[in-house]
Amino acid sequence: MKPAISVENISKAYRIGMAEQNESFGATIKNTLRNPLKVLRKFNENYETGDDVFWALRDVSFDVERGEVVGLIGRNGAGKSTLLKVLSRIVEPTGGQAVMRGRVSSLLEVGTGFHPELTGRENIFLNGAILGMKQSEIRRKFDQIVEFSEVGQFLDTQVKRYSSGMYVRLAFSVAAHLDPEIMIVDEVLAVGDQAFQQKCLGKMNDVMRQGRTILFVSHSMDAVASLCTTVVHVKKGTVSAKVPVEQGIRAYLDEAAAGDDLPLKDKPRTQKDKGRRPIFHDMTISTDAGESVMIPVGARVKFDVLMKDFSDIPGNLTLGIGVSNSRGQRVALFHTEYHKGMTFRGADEMTITCDIPSLPLAPASYTVDLVLADGYNIIERIERAATIEVVFSDILGTGKVPNGKQSTVVLPCVFSN
Amino acid sequence: MSQVSLSVPESSAALPAAPETGATETVIRPKKGWIGVDWRELVSHRELLYFLTWRDVKVKYKQAMFGSAWAIVVPLASVMIYTIVGHFAGFSSRTEGTTPYAVYIYAGLLPWLFLQTAINGGGMALVNNQSLLSKIYMPRIFIPSSMIGSAIVDFAMSSIVFAAMLAFYTFKTAGTDHAFVPSWQSVFVLPLFVLLVIAALGTAYLLSALTIMFRDLRFIIPFITQLGVWLTAVVYPQRIFGEYRQWLALNPFAGIVQGFRSAILGEPWQMMQLYSSIVLSILLFVLGLFYFKRVERRFADIA
Numbered sequence: 001m002k003p004a005i006s007v008e009n010i011s012k013a014y015r016i017g018m019a020e021q022n023e024s025f026g027a028t029i030k031n032t033l034r035n036p037l038k039v040l041r042k043f044n045e046n047y048e049t050g051d052d053v054f055w056a057l058r059d060v061s062f063d064v065e066r067g068e069v070v071g072l073i074g075r076n077g078a079g080k081s082t083l084l085k086v087l088s089r090i091v092e093p094t095g096g097q098a099v100m101r102g103r104v105s106s107l108l109e110v111g112t113g114f115h116p117e118l119t120g121r122e123n124i125f126l127n128g129a130i131l132g133m134k135q136s137e138i139r140r141k142f143d144q145i146v147e148f149s150e151v152g153q154f155l156d157t158q159v160k161r162y163s164s165g166m167y168v169r170l171a172f173s174v175a176a177h178l179d180p181e182i183m184i185v186d187e188v189l190a191v192g193d194q195a196f197q198q199k200c201l202g203k204m205n206d207v208m209r210q211g212r213t214i215l216f217v218s219h220s221m222d223a224v225a226s227l228c229t230t231v232v233h234v235k236k237g238t239v240s241a242k243v244p245v246e247q248g249i250r251a252y253l254d255e256a257a258a259g260d261d262l263p264l265k266d267k268p269r270t271q272k273d274k275g276r277r278p279i280f281h282d283m284t285i286s287t288d289a290g291e292s293v294m295i296p297v298g299a300r301v302k303f304d305v306l307m308k309d310f311s312d313i314p315g316n317l318t319l320g321i322g323v324s325n326s327r328g329q330r331v332a333l334f335h336t337e338y339h340k341g342m343t344f345r346g347a348d349e350m351t352i353t354c355d356i357p358s359l360p361l362a363p364a365s366y367t368v369d370l371v372l373a374d375g376y377n378i379i380e381r382i383e384r385a386a387t388i389e390v391v392f393s394d395i396l397g398t399g400k401v402p403n404g405k406q407s408t409v410v411l412p413c414v415f416s417n
Numbered sequence: 418m419s420q421v422s423l424s425v426p427e428s429s430a431a432l433p434a435a436p437e438t439g440a441t442e443t444v445i446r447p448k449k450g451w452i453g454v455d456w457r458e459l460v461s462h463r464e465l466l467y468f469l470t471w472r473d474v475k476v477k478y479k480q481a482m483f484g485s486a487w488a489i490v491v492p493l494a495s496v497m498i499y500t501i502v503g504h505f506a507g508f509s510s511r512t513e514g515t516t517p518y519a520v521y522i523y524a525g526l527l528p529w530l531f532l533q534t535a536i537n538g539g540g541m542a543l544v545n546n547q548s549l550l551s552k553i554y555m556p557r558i559f560i561p562s563s564m565i566g567s568a569i570v571d572f573a574m575s576s577i578v579f580a581a582m583l584a585f586y587t588f589k590t591a592g593t594d595h596a597f598v599p600s601w602q603s604v605f606v607l608p609l610f611v612l613l614v615i616a617a618l619g620t621a622y623l624l625s626a627l628t629i630m631f632r633d634l635r636f637i638i639p640f641i642t643q644l645g646v647w648l649t650a651v652v653y654p655q656r657i658f659g660e661y662r663q664w665l666a667l668n669p670f671a672g673i674v675q676g677f678r679s680a681i682l683g684e685p686w687q688m689m690q691l692y693s694s695i696v697l698s699i700l701l702f703v704l705g706l707f708y709f710k711r712v713e714r715r716f717a718d719i720a
Binding site: 010014085086087088089090091092093094095096097098099100101102103104106108109112113115117118122125126129130131132134135 | 441442443444445446447448462464465467468469471472475476479548549550551552553554555714715717718
């Protein structure tokens with residue numbers, strides 16, 4: 001049987017500055033006078049020449065067999081999202097070809113086409129149609145969708161009055177009932193509460209067991225490890241061969257560890273509006289003894305996160321500070337909304353301080369991720385924004401604590417006999 | 418016996434899990450040159466066009482306190498304003514026959530307001546729906562098309578009000594020396610409406626694609642409609658143009674607007690303008706459609 005997805009030498013080039021192509025007439029006229037050929041070149045599609053070309057993907061080839069669940073992993077900006085967009089037919093490749101055998105549905109954003117003024121019921125039909133469902137199909141699955149989303153009683157409320165959790169649940173529920181043969185999923189599960197994320201992963205497991213083919217992008221190595229059978233490691237626009245999950249994750253973590261020494265404002269990041277000015281500018285980590293990334297077990301830690309130039313971002317924003325171990329598993333999350341019920345608005349400059357009275361992690365190295373979100377979508381995310389070293393301290397009073405291999409956290413207890 | 422009974426459930430159990438092989442095969446590769454329209458895809462996705470139209474109609478009036486009453490109030494208010502201005506400007510004395518001036522205005526504004534929606538809304542159609550361009554694949558031609566779809570709904574409501582107005586004036590002036598009766602030729606409004614929709618679709622395709630490539634058009638388009646109302650002779654008789662009247666044939670919308678007046682009010686037909694409108698509207702539609710298809714592949718890169 002032919003593979004469900006055959007990707008052969010797919011390339012995608014962007015002309016640098018293409019994002020600003022929707023420039024003003026004034027600038028177009030000025031540029032035309034200054035360099036007439038350059039403006040003309042905008043309208044021809046010969047990317048082979050010229051040095052102002054950026055190859056987001058270069059000669060990418062791999063096959064995905066029917067029923068296979070493949071994880072796409074790689075650093076921010078490696079080209080994962082571009083690859084998904086090419087395979088979803090949203091952007092056209094510059095070269096190469098891909099063949100998708102079966103009905104494809106792609107879920108690159110939760111709730112594409114949702115309209116805040118419409119009710120939940122109306123949005124189910126609208127979103128379903130946008131995702132490619134027939135009206136009869138939506139009618140048939142309507143009850144299932146509503147039940148899965150758990151928003152039944154608010155079905156006739158305008159979606160703009162929904163909490164972000166309800167919104168995400170409803171949006172995912174529609175997408176989850178598409179019944180495609182090939183499913184392309186970007187990291188859309190990163191938002192929403194834990195319980196619902198579990199439910200979504202469960203649903204994807206069901207889809208998987210029905211022999212559907214899934215192409216899955218995630219930064220959560222846990223999710224990749226639990227769902228995928230093989231992974232493709234995307235690195236600077238090229239891909240590795242398809243490898244078993246364990247091996248792929250190890251290669252990814254090794255790659256991720258390199259290049260941690262850049263200052264925060266220059267670190268690679270994932271942004272909702274690609275190429276916008278960086279928001280996360282600086283983060284200082286300090287203990288009671290002053291600024292330090294060496295943190296004694298159970299000590300008080302303070303993160304000061306400096307964000308800049310985001311007054312244009314609408315909505316109620318949240319900041320999440322995640323701590324992950326060296327295997328890429330998230331061990332703690334400090335979140336403005338979960339911990340303080342706090343959301344904030346865009347600003348030119350803002351420092352948010354997160355004061356953790358005690359960080360009882362076992363001695364090991366951990367990485368810190370920063371996530372700015374608006375409840376529906378991630379605005380900006382930096383993985384490995386910093387590395388912290390949790391070091392021994394005699395918190396248990398015995399001169400010993402379990403180390404990072406034996407345990408993730410160090411908790412007190414009372415033994416007796 | 419036992420062999421047969423064993424093999425049957427096995428194969429039937431395996432069947433539902435395996436998706437129909439090769440039922441749909443999508444080939445993704447760079448396209449060169451002018452891209453044809455995939456009519457089959459448009460037909461198979463026609464429900465999406467319906468839902469997008471339905472969304473545009475719903476959303477437009479949902480927030481407003483008076484809701485869809487605006488679909489009636491807006492044309493009525495425009496008619497009132499132009500009628501008052503027209504009286505002061507002296508246009509009203511230059512119309513022919515017994516047609517009440519307000520009716521004269523409405524006959525021109527009915528198609529014009531539709532075209533105005535196509536021009537203004539068409540310009541913003543893609544810009545306002547960027548996530549539909551950059552986060553999902555769908556036949557994007559449906560986005561400006563659905564905008565015209567919702568304008569058709571407005572047109573229908575506005576037509577009902579116009580019909581009521583015609584009836585009102587017919588009763589009011591019956592038996593007087595300036596009795597007004599709509600022409601039997603009003604039936605020609607139907608083919609004219611088809612022409613109107615073709616011109617509007619072409620305009621919307623062209624302007625939506627141009628606006629996403631050149632955002633400055635957002636600021637220029639309102640001037641086009643403001644100028645258009647005068648250059649199309651919407652609120653005054655074409656005779657005001659005097660010897661320059663023949664040039665109106667170059668404006669694809671002028672022939673349509675005049676056609677509505679000729680049909681409903683029984684004014685003499687301007688056949689030259691009408692033929693020119695038919696040719697230009699079809700040209701506009703073809704040009705708009707193919708320009709849209711040509712730049713469509715870059716929408717997601719730009720949006």
